[in-house]
Amino acid sequence: MELVPYVVDVAQASLDDLRERLARTRWPDEVEGAGWDYGASLAYMRELVGYWRTGFDWRAVERAMNTVPHFRARVDGTGVHVIHQRGRGPAPMPLLITHGWPSSFVEMLALIPLLADPGAHGGDPADAFDVIVPSVPGFGFSDRPGRGMTRSRVAGLWAGLMEGLGYPRYAAHANDIGAVISAWLAADHPDRLIALHTLMPNFPPAVVGADARPLTPAERGAAAGAVGAGGGRVQPDPGDPAPDPGLRAS
Numbered sequence: 001m002e003l004v005p006y007v008v009d010v011a012q013a014s015l016d017d018l019r020e021r022l023a024r025t026r027w028p029d030e031v032e033g034a035g036w037d038y039g040a041s042l043a044y045m046r047e048l049v050g051y052w053r054t055g056f057d058w059r060a061v062e063r064a065m066n067t068v069p070h071f072r073a074r075v076d077g078t079g080v081h082v083i084h085q086r087g088r089g090p091a092p093m094p095l096l097i098t099h100g101w102p103s104s105f106v107e108m109l110a111l112i113p114l115l116a117d118p119g120a121h122g123g124d125p126a127d128a129f130d131v132i133v134p135s136v137p138g139f140g141f142s143d144r145p146g147r148g149m150t151r152s153r154v155a156g157l158w159a160g161l162m163e164g165l166g167y168p169r170y171a172a173h174a175n176d177i178g179a180v181i182s183a184w185l186a187a188d189h190p191d192r193l194i195a196l197h198t199l200m201p202n203f204p205p206a207v208v209g210a211d212a213r214p215l216t217p218a219e220r221g222a223a224a225g226a227v228g229a230g231g232g233r234v235q236p237d238p239g240d241p242a243p244d245p246g247l248r249a250s
Helices: 012-023 042-055 058-065 112-116 151-164 177-188 217-230
Strands: 003-006 070-075 078-085 093-098 129-134 170-174 193-198
Touching: 012 042, 070 151, 078 112, 078 151, 093 151, 093 177, 112 129, 129 151, 151 177, 170 177, 177 193
Parallel strands: 093 129, 093 170, 170 193
Antiparallel strands: 003 070, 070 078, 078 129
């Protein structure tokens, strides 16, 4: 697998075009005193668009993005953008971090230096990680996928990506759809994962495939509690293995 260095550098013409289109926004009217009763507040939307036009500094965000090493790689025919930050310590553990939706690698920027170089932030260098943060196809600077790019298929791409980076075994951390991708990675390639740290343990279910069994009443109760605390359920992708009927998505 060829790893090609990548620098985030959006053309100025694209930024100028965005500002011009924002300036041409055709605003609707609003029921007097409606506030947020019928949707987004018109005053808030005007303020937000004004911030995007004149307040938001994209170049400053680009500089922050480019403080970590970015790459592009081709994995099973798909162009994947990935941050690959080597750890500073005696034996950094490789850690694959997958973002959620709607999100991107940007939310990991503050986390990466803490994990890769704990000694520089009051921690123990022995706890360092090699940090790998790919962009899910269709997000960030990865390719836009065609039909059939399910979360289980993305898990297969991640397995190929990590193999191409030279990591036979690694840990994984994720939330939201990234947690589902990582869970399928654990289900399909269990020999490759040292550990899985997920913020959404209830989906997909712990047992999938030919040996799947219905959840016990106690397991269903625990899963329902986790769903309630998380605020919702994730709809499975067509083409992903079917989840346990005890955890039917809605």
